Amino acid sequence: MEVIGMTTKKTSGKSASTKAAKPRKRVSRKKKDIQNLVIVESPSKAKTIEKYLGEGYKVVSSKGHICDLGLSGKERMGIDIENNFTPKYKVPKEKQEIVDELKALNDRSEHVILASDPDREGEAIAWHLARELGLDMNDENRVTFHEITKPVVTESITHPHKIDMNLVQSQETRRMLDRIIGFKLSRLLRKKISSKSAGRVQSVALHLIVLREYEIRKFVSEEYWTIEADVKKGRSVFQAALSKYQGSKPKLKNEEETNQLLDSFKGKPFVVSSISKRKSKKAPKLPFTTSTLQQEASKKLGYGAKKTMSVAQKLYEGVNVAGSMTGLISYMRTDSTRLSPLFVNDAEAYIDKTFGSEFKGVAHEKNKANAQDAHEACRVTNIEYTPEYVKPYLSSEEFRLYSLIYARTLASLMADAVYDVTSV
Missing domain, CATH: 3.40.50.140 (Rossmann fold)
Structure with a gap:
C-alpha cells in the first residue's frame, strides 16, 4: 500500500503511534491492448x-x-x-x-x-x-x-x-437543407396540391424542367424539305443528299417548291464533281466520372442510378478473387477524369504487350473549373484483372458493370480510332 501522508494521534492509556492516512482512490483504467x-x-x-x-x-x-x-x-x-x-x-x-x-x-x-x-x-x-x-x-x-x-x-x-x-x-449544410426544404415545403405542398413531398433535389429538378418548357414554348417552327437520291454504282447502292443545284444549295420551304425542283431533274444526269479521301481520327472517351458511369450503365445495361451505385460499391469494397479479398474499382463518387501516373504506366505496359505499341495512346483529362478533383476517375484497380478473369467471382450484375468500367478504362488510354472517309 502506498503511504501518502503521516500523522500522530494520542490515545488514552497508550503511547503515540504512527498511522497511514487513507490512500486516494485510484481510477481504474482498462488495459490498452x-x-x-x-x-x-x-x-x-x-x-x-x-x-x-x-x-x-x-x-x-x-x-x-x-x-x-x-x-x-x-x-x-x-x-x-x-x-x-x-x-x-x-x-x-x-x-x-x-x-x-x-x-x-x-x-x-x-x-x-x-x-x-x-x-x-x-x-x-x-x-x-x-x-x-x-x-x-x-x-x-x-x-x-x-x-x-x-x-x-x-x-x-x-x-x-x-x-x-x-x-x-x-x-452539414446539405443535410440541413434537406430538413428545412423537406419539412417546410412538403407540408405546404401536401396542403395545397396533395403532393407527397418535396426536397433539395426535386425542387431544383422541377425548376430546370420549367425553364426548359419555357424555351420549348418560345420556339417558332419553320418548315423545310430535303431531297435524297438512292444511287447505284455497279452492285453498290448508297444514299446521296442533294448538295447543289445549278451551282447553289437550294432552300426548300414547302412541298410545292420541292416537287417543282424534282420535276426539273427529269432527263438530267447526276454529276459527281469531285471525290476525295482522307483519314479521320476520333479520340477515345475519357474515363468514368460518377455521372458518366450512371449514364452509360442506364443506356447499355438498363441500370438505374441507385442500382449502379449499389453494385459499384460492392466492387469498390472488395470481392473474393481467387481466395483474396480485392477492391476491383477505385472510388466511384468522383467528378474527376484524372488517372494516377502509376496506374497509367501499368495500363500502357499492358496495352503494349497485349495489342501492340501502335494501339498505345496517352492519358487525357478534362476537368471542369469547379470539379473538386479530390480523387481519380472511376477505374479498375488492376488492368490485368480482365472481365473474363474475374467473372467466376462476380454476380451477373457485378460482372456486367465491371466489364463496362474495364472497357472504358482501357479504351481511355488507347490510341485514337482512325477512319477512312470518302467524300463524293
Missing part, C-alpha cells in the same frame, strides 16, 4: 482492410452514419434557425449499441484512425465519430482509401491528416 483502432463505414470493407494492414491494427465498422439531426425544436427540424442555424445532433436508437461498442474499443486503444469513405458524407461520419469518442479535433487521425488494394491501403495509412472541416460543413 489495441495498438491502432481503424474505423471504416462498411463491415465487408473492414475485413479486407484488416487483412491488408496485418498485426497491430483492428478494423471495425460504424455501419454508416452514427449521428443525425434530431426531431426536436421548432417544427421538429433539429435545427435552431433563430440561433445561427445551429444543428442539434442525436445518436439514433438503432445506432446506440454500435456507438457504445466503439467507445469501449476506444478505451482499449492507443490510437484511433478514422477511415470512412473519401467524400463529404464520409468526412461528416469521421467528425461525428471524433465527437462521440471524445477525440481531439486537431489530431491527424483521418485517412482515406481511394481504392481497396493492399498497396494503396498500406500507403494511405502512413499519411493521416486532420478532418477536413470544409467538407464537414458542406455535408
Whole structure:
C-alpha cells in the first residue's frame, strides 16, 4: 500500500503511534491492448482492410452514419434557425449499441484512425465519430482509401491528416437543407396540391424542367424539305443528299417548291464533281466520372442510378478473387477524369504487350473549373484483372458493370480510332 501522508494521534492509556492516512482512490483504467483502432463505414470493407494492414491494427465498422439531426425544436427540424442555424445532433436508437461498442474499443486503444469513405458524407461520419469518442479535433487521425488494394491501403495509412472541416460543413449544410426544404415545403405542398413531398433535389429538378418548357414554348417552327437520291454504282447502292443545284444549295420551304425542283431533274444526269479521301481520327472517351458511369450503365445495361451505385460499391469494397479479398474499382463518387501516373504506366505496359505499341495512346483529362478533383476517375484497380478473369467471382450484375468500367478504362488510354472517309 502506498503511504501518502503521516500523522500522530494520542490515545488514552497508550503511547503515540504512527498511522497511514487513507490512500486516494485510484481510477481504474482498462488495459490498452489495441495498438491502432481503424474505423471504416462498411463491415465487408473492414475485413479486407484488416487483412491488408496485418498485426497491430483492428478494423471495425460504424455501419454508416452514427449521428443525425434530431426531431426536436421548432417544427421538429433539429435545427435552431433563430440561433445561427445551429444543428442539434442525436445518436439514433438503432445506432446506440454500435456507438457504445466503439467507445469501449476506444478505451482499449492507443490510437484511433478514422477511415470512412473519401467524400463529404464520409468526412461528416469521421467528425461525428471524433465527437462521440471524445477525440481531439486537431489530431491527424483521418485517412482515406481511394481504392481497396493492399498497396494503396498500406500507403494511405502512413499519411493521416486532420478532418477536413470544409467538407464537414458542406455535408452539414446539405443535410440541413434537406430538413428545412423537406419539412417546410412538403407540408405546404401536401396542403395545397396533395403532393407527397418535396426536397433539395426535386425542387431544383422541377425548376430546370420549367425553364426548359419555357424555351420549348418560345420556339417558332419553320418548315423545310430535303431531297435524297438512292444511287447505284455497279452492285453498290448508297444514299446521296442533294448538295447543289445549278451551282447553289437550294432552300426548300414547302412541298410545292420541292416537287417543282424534282420535276426539273427529269432527263438530267447526276454529276459527281469531285471525290476525295482522307483519314479521320476520333479520340477515345475519357474515363468514368460518377455521372458518366450512371449514364452509360442506364443506356447499355438498363441500370438505374441507385442500382449502379449499389453494385459499384460492392466492387469498390472488395470481392473474393481467387481466395483474396480485392477492391476491383477505385472510388466511384468522383467528378474527376484524372488517372494516377502509376496506374497509367501499368495500363500502357499492358496495352503494349497485349495489342501492340501502335494501339498505345496517352492519358487525357478534362476537368471542369469547379470539379473538386479530390480523387481519380472511376477505374479498375488492376488492368490485368480482365472481365473474363474475374467473372467466376462476380454476380451477373457485378460482372456486367465491371466489364463496362474495364472497357472504358482501357479504351481511355488507347490510341485514337482512325477512319477512312470518302467524300463524293
